[in-house]
Amino acid sequence: MTDHPLVAVEGLSVSFDAPSWRAPSAPVVSGVSFSVRAGQCVAIVGESGSGKSVTARTLLGLTGPTGRVSADRLDIGGRDARAFTEARWREVRGGQIGMVLQDALVSLDPLRTVGAEIAEVLHTHRVVPRGASRSRAIDLLEQAGVARPQERIDQYPHELSGGLRQRALIASAIAAEPRLIIADEPTTALDVTVQKQVLDTLRRRVDAGSGLLLISHDLAVVAGIADHVIVMKDGIVVEQGPARRLLRSPENDYTRWLLAAVPSADSRGLRLARAEDGAQSAREPLPPRAIVRDETVLEADGLRKAFRRRVAVDDVSLRVARGETLGIVGESGSGKSTIVNLLLGIVEPDAGTVRLAGERWAPLPERERRRRRSAVQLISQDPLSSFDPRWDVARVIAESTTATGLSGAAARDRAAWLLERVGLSANVLARHPRSLSGGQRQRVAIARALAPDPRVLVCDEPTSALDVSVQAQVLDLLAEIQAEQGMSLVFVSHDLGVVHHVADRVIVMKDARIVEQGDVDDVFLHPREEYTRRLIDALPEVVGS
């Protein structure tokens, strides 16, 4: 092991030539310094637009033709990378630095088997003779934590699950035995149990002596694996230091604020977002909610739904009391979305019933359900795709206000009131949702769902596409509105931390069935079922308590 770091960066700045003469060319990264040593995991944490991915790409010479890179020092493997030619960069990529990207489905060629993908790296960097590449690829898959590598090697990406794809990608990234691995959001689209496996795989590489530069927006992921953490915001490093120290006692206001915004068991009943004064003060409490236990608003009994032969929901019963929040957690494919559609009455159940405020809700002919539709509203994961792409905000909201029977001035007043309630100014009415930020879009979606004065608000992964700080604001807003309007929430999420923060009771789903249900603290702190325990063990925590 040599004594110089694998990469050393000082005063790195990157800007991009403006796509047209109209827009000014702004630096995306400026004055960034860090280094990665062998056997060390350095994590760059930041929200979208903080420049973390651009920083990582610069280390691979992948800033593109419009990128302008300047640095006081940019050493890769002890050599000055500022003078690298394209041919030299090609040796670096895969050879010295391996890259694992977020979405393994688009990063792997759909027309090639996993084995061919790994063999390409082996051939390009002439690691082993062609004849030996197959056994070497099997070996690599095994190292990346893929079970039964002899079978997997001949499979195509679409035949593999998300976690296996990500590990196949790791196998190809480590094929040429690079000293450094760069992983850009390697677990973002994955379920918690799979996320844990992928992180363990990466950590084993680090313990075996390679360097790892991990890019993530998720502080909890970073906390479990990193030795050194760099916090970026708007292209600059706001704080960096040893992971333990930085996460336990952050010095910078932004870091503190970011840590405070992560929802968890400890934040129940408290606000996540705080004033940007440095978050020195204790968390503010959320307004109290009144839960009327003996008034059932929404009730499902023995729901079953199959698509073709695949059973999506099997024997699911649940009840939501007035003012209560019911969390539904489960990994992808566990049937969460089908439950949402059944509760909304968009999909008719094959068996079982749904009752709304004591009256039959499903199965029911649409004609009889329509007049009561306003009572159950939906907030979906991706607000943008839930807005008609031709419509501006005013029309989006008007669609739901008119559904309640308002028109003209009354509808406009209602829209203005709703926007104010979700914390948006009235001038967004004329804007197109595409020109709004992710948080603003979700606020519009909330305003729209509130318009008909629903009794139940079904939230389907409402914050999983948002940054931590925006998620904090949206969750706070939902809690305030719930306390104010006294409505019930059905909150579906794969993020156990979020559910623990918002829910009163929780249902754990696996393979179309309910595995466990009960009070959220009981279930999460003292799980009775093996599966629930595995889910909770896999959940990374920001600060190990």
Added chain:
Amino acid sequence: MSAANLVRRPTLDVAADGALKPRAGRPAPTAAVIASAAVLALIALFVVWPNLFTGWDPIRSDVAGSLRAPSAEHWFGTDRLGRDVFSRVVHGARYSILIGIAATAIGVTGGTLIGIGAGLSGAFVRGAAGRFLDEALTRIIDVFSSLPAILLAMLVVTFTGPGIGNIAIAIGIAGMPLYARVVRSQTMIVVRTDYVAHAAVYGRSRAAVLVEHVLPNALTAVPVLAAIDIGTSILAVSGLSFLGLGPQPPTPEWGVMLAEGRDILRIAPWAGFFPGLFITATVIAVTIVGRWFQRTADRRIA
């Protein structure tokens, strides 16, 4: 290593309320687009007001003055019957262009209706009946699009007989599969979107969802396709007329003129050259303007 290295914050293009500013409007038209638009404007004037450009009657023959070369009196010369070629080109624009546009309109209307029918029956009509209707319509589209458009149009004309209206219908039918296919797939995509689900959650009726969400969003691509397709239709009109399947002589249609000029190409090349030049120029101009329109629309949607 230092705890923090605070350098100046980069400035981003952000609006007052914190959102990223939307990208600036449509792309500036290039010189080719402007020139093409000018050509189309001239041809549009030919269509609307031919007498503005020429005093010669396009039909009246003057055998004594036949096969004259282009001159100050006859800009494009005269043909075998002594008719002024320039006047015939100007008056002929009306036939070629209007039949082309009519054919496109027929193709758009028919194709869109078939496409919506197939798309909706696959998604909205429950059970086997819906699937059967979708399957049937899709197979019909497949059969039609397996034949080259011009052959299909010729086939239709063999049944209906030549004539102005008939070739418009023939070319229109030949163009339908293109629209039907695009509209069908778009309809099926839109029906499954989140915003259609949301509209249902508000309790809107199926008809309202169809009119307000499904149709407008499924049809966004149609004008763009049509803009480019007009050029193809004009070419097809001239092609069928050249083969004698369209308007009959002495109608000054460009394809008919091309056919008449073919026999005398050696002695009087101008009789065939000028109509050919105008067909080519029109089709190229329509395509360039259509493609620019497509780029503008793409940017608006993206």
